[in-house]
Amino acid sequence: MPAHRRNFRVEQTESLLPAFYIRPGRGSTPVTLTGWTARSQWRVRLSKPEALLELTTENGGIAIDADRRILSYAITDEQRASLLAMAYSRLVYDTFLISPTGRRYKVVEGEILLVRSVTHP
Known part of the structure; x- marks a missing residue:
């Protein structure tokens, strides 16, 4: 099953990041995500080769409502500030779900637009 394409924004003054509903593949039986990472x-x-940011269920950057x-993302204020301080305006990302047996599934990928504000908090 190909990964869903989803672009989103990280804004200087907004703390919310997107959440994604994980759909089962066409014709497949939905599985519980309990125990997945x-x-x-x-x-x-x-x-x-180097990632600017790595989010995982282990480091608290991704939460899974089984x-x-x-699946939802969370970044700290420090991570947000670090990303926005860079000269880049776009990043790429992908996200994998890992089953309890270790099998990896790419579920979403896309671009992240880094949005800076003229008016600072």
């Missing part, structure tokens, strides 16, 4: 890397370009099949 997730990992996402944010990079300047796909070809760049019953509702929702």
Whole structure:
């Protein structure tokens, strides 16, 4: 199953990040996400070896609501400030779900637009 394409924004004055509903593949039986983990890397370009940010369920950057099949991101104020202080305006990312047996599934990918504000808090 191909990953869903979803672009989103990280804004200087907004703390909310998107949440994604994880749909089962066409014709497949929905599975519970209990015990699953997730990992996402944010990079300047796909070809760049170093990630600017890595979010995981282990480091608190990704939360999985197993019953509702929702995956959500969280970054700290320091991470947000660090991203917005860089000269870049766009990043790329993807996110994998990892089953309890270790099988990896890319569920979402896209671009992140870094939006700076003229008026600061």
